[in-house]
Amino acid sequence: MKNNLNQLYTLLFLLLSCSTLAQNQIKIEGIVTDSINQAIPFANISIVDGRAGSVSDNKGQFSFSATQALPFQLQASSIGYQTITITVKNEQQAKNIHFKLSEKQESLGQVDVEGQITDQSFNKIDHKLIDRLPDAGGGNIEGLVKSQMGVSSNNELSSQYRVRGGNYDENLVYVNDIEIYRPFLIRSGQQEGLSFVNPNLISSLKFSPGGFEAQYGDKMSSVLDVRYKKPKAVQGSVSASFLGASGHIEGRSKDERFTAISGVRYKTNQYLLGTLDVSGDYNPSFFDAQTFLTYRLSDKWQLEALGYYSQNNYSFEPVDRETSFGTINEAKKLKIYFEGQEKDLFQTGLGAVSLKFMPNSNNQYKITAMGYRTYEEVTYDIMGQYWLQNIENPDGTTSNPQEDGVQNIGVGTNLEHARNDLFGIIQNVSFQGKHQLNKHLLSWQVKYQHEYFKDYINEWEMRDSAGYSLPYSDKEVKFVYSYNADLKTSSNRLTSYLQDEFKLNTTNGYILINAGIRANYWDFNNELLISPRVNLLFYPNTNKTTRYRLAGGVYYQSPLYREMRTPEGSINENIKSQKSIQLVAGIDHLFEAMNREFKFTSEAYYKHMTNLNPYQVDNVRIRYSGENNAKGYATGIDFKLHGEFVKGVESWANLSIMKTEEDILDDYYIETDEEGNENIVYPGYIPRPSDQRVSFSLFFQDYLPNNPSFRVNLNLLFATGLPFGPPQSPRYLATNRMPAYRRVDIGFSKDLTKWINKKNTIVKDCWIGLEVFNLFDISNTISYYWVRDIHNRQYAVPNYLTSRRINLKLTTYF
Numbered sequence: 001m002k003n004n005l006n007q008l009y010t011l012l013f014l015l016l017s018c019s020t021l022a023q024n025q026i027k028i029e030g031i032v033t034d035s036i037n038q039a040i041p042f043a044n045i046s047i048v049d050g051r052a053g054s055v056s057d058n059k060g061q062f063s064f065s066a067t068q069a070l071p072f073q074l075q076a077s078s079i080g081y082q083t084i085t086i087t088v089k090n091e092q093q094a095k096n097i098h099f100k101l102s103e104k105q106e107s108l109g110q111v112d113v114e115g116q117i118t119d120q121s122f123n124k125i126d127h128k129l130i131d132r133l134p135d136a137g138g139g140n141i142e143g144l145v146k147s148q149m150g151v152s153s154n155n156e157l158s159s160q161y162r163v164r165g166g167n168y169d170e171n172l173v174y175v176n177d178i179e180i181y182r183p184f185l186i187r188s189g190q191q192e193g194l195s196f197v198n199p200n201l202i203s204s205l206k207f208s209p210g211g212f213e214a215q216y217g218d219k220m221s222s223v224l225d226v227r228y229k230k231p232k233a234v235q236g237s238v239s240a241s242f243l244g245a246s247g248h249i250e251g252r253s254k255d256e257r258f259t260a261i262s263g264v265r266y267k268t269n270q271y272l273l274g275t276l277d278v279s280g281d282y283n284p285s286f287f288d289a290q291t292f293l294t295y296r297l298s299d300k301w302q303l304e305a306l307g308y309y310s311q312n313n314y315s316f317e318p319v320d321r322e323t324s325f326g327t328i329n330e331a332k333k334l335k336i337y338f339e340g341q342e343k344d345l346f347q348t349g350l351g352a353v354s355l356k357f358m359p360n361s362n363n364q365y366k367i368t369a370m371g372y373r374t375y376e377e378v379t380y381d382i383m384g385q386y387w388l389q390n391i392e393n394p395d396g397t398t399s400n401p402q403e404d405g406v407q408n409i410g411v412g413t414n415l416e417h418a419r420n421d422l423f424g425i426i427q428n429v430s431f432q433g434k435h436q437l438n439k440h441l442l443s444w445q446v447k448y449q450h451e452y453f454k455d456y457i458n459e460w461e462m463r464d465s466a467g468y469s470l471p472y473s474d475k476e477v478k479f480v481y482s483y484n485a486d487l488k489t490s491s492n493r494l495t496s497y498l499q500d501e502f503k504l505n506t507t508n509g510y511i512l513i514n515a516g517i518r519a520n521y522w523d524f525n526n527e528l529l530i531s532p533r534v535n536l537l538f539y540p541n542t543n544k545t546t547r548y549r550l551a552g553g554v555y556y557q558s559p560l561y562r563e564m565r566t567p568e569g570s571i572n573e574n575i576k577s578q579k580s581i582q583l584v585a586g587i588d589h590l591f592e593a594m595n596r597e598f599k600f601t602s603e604a605y606y607k608h609m610t611n612l613n614p615y616q617v618d619n620v621r622i623r624y625s626g627e628n629n630a631k632g633y634a635t636g637i638d639f640k641l642h643g644e645f646v647k648g649v650e651s652w653a654n655l656s657i658m659k660t661e662e663d664i665l666d667d668y669y670i671e672t673d674e675e676g677n678e679n680i681v682y683p684g685y686i687p688r689p690s691d692q693r694v695s696f697s698l699f700f701q702d703y704l705p706n707n708p709s710f711r712v713n714l715n716l717l718f719a720t721g722l723p724f725g726p727p728q729s730p731r732y733l734a735t736n737r738m739p740a741y742r743r744v745d746i747g748f749s750k751d752l753t754k755w756i757n758k759k760n761t762i763v764k765d766c767w768i769g770l771e772v773f774n775l776f777d778i779s780n781t782i783s784y785y786w787v788r789d790i791h792n793r794q795y796a797v798p799n800y801l802t803s804r805r806i807n808l809k810l811t812t813y814f
Contacts, residue, residue, distance in 0.1 A: 141205065280319040
């Protein structure tokens with residue numbers, strides 16, 4: 001009997017051992033990418049008919065352990081991609097898995113032909129980071145754009161940015177294939193409200209700093225391509241801070257045919273403006289509301305609608321100003337007392353409707369009608385009486401006003417007046433097609449656009465210095481400048497493009513090719529523009545971690561209303577498009593450091609520009625000469641390092657080195673030598689107003705190791721000074737340099753979701769943030785206020801931007 005029991009125990013032991021060996025613990029590791037080897041974050045990986053699984057990180061990588069008998073099936077899935085299942089046969093295969101997911105061609109029961117080869121010239125931006133970015137702009141998506149490669153900015157109050165030597169007007173913005181326009185009369189960042197793009201409505205965000213494809217319009221610098229969401233469920237958000245508030249709601253119907261997402265925002269920068277040198281009653285109020293709707297008529301037909309309305313009011317009653325400036329050896333102080341006020345109104349609206357037809361999985365057609373309307377009103381009457389004083393005595397000692405008296409070296413009065421109104425309408429209709437032909441994605445579009453502008457300008461400035469009106473005349477009173485116009489324009493444009501995307505295999509690797517041509521006809525000047533463009537991406541077989549990019553083409557900037565207007569207040573009926581021939585070469589390289597993956601990107605570029613329309617910039621207002629009388633160039637190199645400097649959160653750093661100059665072809669001045677002989681001097685190449693030689697940006701995230709719900713986010717910007725010169729002076733005099741722009745913003749945030757969900761399960765995410773703007777309280781210069789002393793010498797008194805401020809922010813998602 002005992003012998004039988006021993007045999008039974010032995011048999012049971014052997015069975016258990018076999019079972020354990022059959023289901024030993026296996027390490028499963030790998031990566032999930034799309035069809036062009038771009039990482040897919042948050043993909044679900046699971047064992048079929050098993051309980052074990054994982055989610056890929058933001059690099060597409062995953063790793064987990066499971067007790068599973070070999071062989072078994074492993075499945076990967078992600079929203080917008082086809083699900084893939086593979087069979088794992090051995091442990092070695094389990095440690096080196098590569099899922100390559102193909103994009104889905106169905107959305108809400110329909111077929112969207114998006115192509116397999118995309119984003120040759122674009123960088124994807126995680127729009128969700130806008131909640132973490134400490135930004136004095138109040139949550140504009142452009143805060144993230146300013147920290148991208150090739151982008152520079154020197155104004156935290158403005159959402160505008162410059163890209164590779166271009167100006168604010170050279171950047172394209174698209175929302176769901178709709179080109180977005182901004183107000184025309186804004187003069188300063190204080191007057192700017194919210195940018196068009198609402199971060200709460202975004203599903204994807206891409207940015208190209210140059211060398212973009214033919215499908216994007218006729219501007220010379222950059223493209224910001226935004227896609228709004230098609231919601232999957234009912235959810236929303238609410239956010240509030242010292243700078244304003246916002247909220248959004250989204251959802252879809254039970255039959256999944258109708259989706260809607262809407263958002264409202266309110267912003268006031270009164271809190272920030274209180275730090276400016278000019279004290280007074282600031283009363284800015286900015287509001288907007290927008291919605292994006294979709295409705296599936298059938299499996300082949302779908303309607304989309306985008307609506308937007310914004311009203312920005314800016315009211316200001318200045319009281320006084322006191323600014324110290326100059327050098328250690330020549331320190332001065334400006335005091336001004338003001339009377340009067342400024343009241344501005346910027347009211348814009350946009351409506352667009354699209355009808356999609358998808359007869360099959362290889363063809364898609366889309367017709368879109370859009371209307372944009374803007375009404376802008378700028379009115380002010382402000383008188384300033386100024387005193388320019390020496391802070392130090394001639395011997396270098398500090399003067400005492402009570403003992404030595406005030407050393408006034410300049411006394412005068414400025415009177416500024418404006419009654420400016422602009423009304424504009426832009427309407428267009430477009431027909432677009434996409435066709436998947438074997439390995440080629442063929443895209444095309446034809447668009448008709450009508451533009452109407454009505455502009456009334458009555459703007460002047462009178463200056464009195466030491467009892468004399470400037471510029472001085474013994475016969476009449478003259479203004480420093482006077483700008484008057486009463487204009488109407490009406491014109492039509494016809495644009496089209498055709499492009500092909502395909503993959504070419506070679507013995508050394510494969511090349512992704514995007515080649516296209518764009519055409520533009522404008523009946524205002526009967527100008528026909530042809531723009532060929534090509535993008536190449538090379539993936540070598542010998543190095544899977546590196547890819548190379550080469551792009552080139554012809555880029556025109558067809559004039560919009562403001563570029564047609566001359567300083568004398570007339571319209572140049574012979575105005576032509578500015579032209580830029582561009583060449584971009586770049587490299588992307590993936591590497592590992594600190595057991596984490598990083599991406600290094602570098603691009604070098606050269607732009608040869610002709611038919612340039614010279615301009616001057618005051619704060620954010622651009623004034624064009626209205627003539628195509630200049631040529632120029634822009635050249636530089638950009639670097640970007642992106643990765644997990646701290647494990648689990650992404651950060652990046654950018655460095656840009658750039659030079660841009662222009663030669664105004666018909667400018668000259670007469671110089672008299674010591675013997676009284678007059679010589680004609682041609683200035684030649686001079687820096688363009690956007691010539692910001694070096695810029696550096698850093699976005700850095702960190703968290704407490706023992707408390708990851710507490711985060712720290714740092715945003716650092718540095719840019720060398722821009723050229724400037726005296727107002728209403730020839731362009732060749734604008735060769736002085738502003739001081740460098742230096743700014744550090746830091747934010748601290750704490751996740752409150754777990755604490756709130758103890759009593760409330762509706763809240764999905766909630767966090768509170770404390771932001772410190774301009775951490776080191778640096779006085780950055782944005783423009784200059786010009787005054788004269790009793791000897792008729794001009795002084796450029798800096799207008800400083802905002803100083804240190806603290807902001808509290810609460811955001812909740814439900």
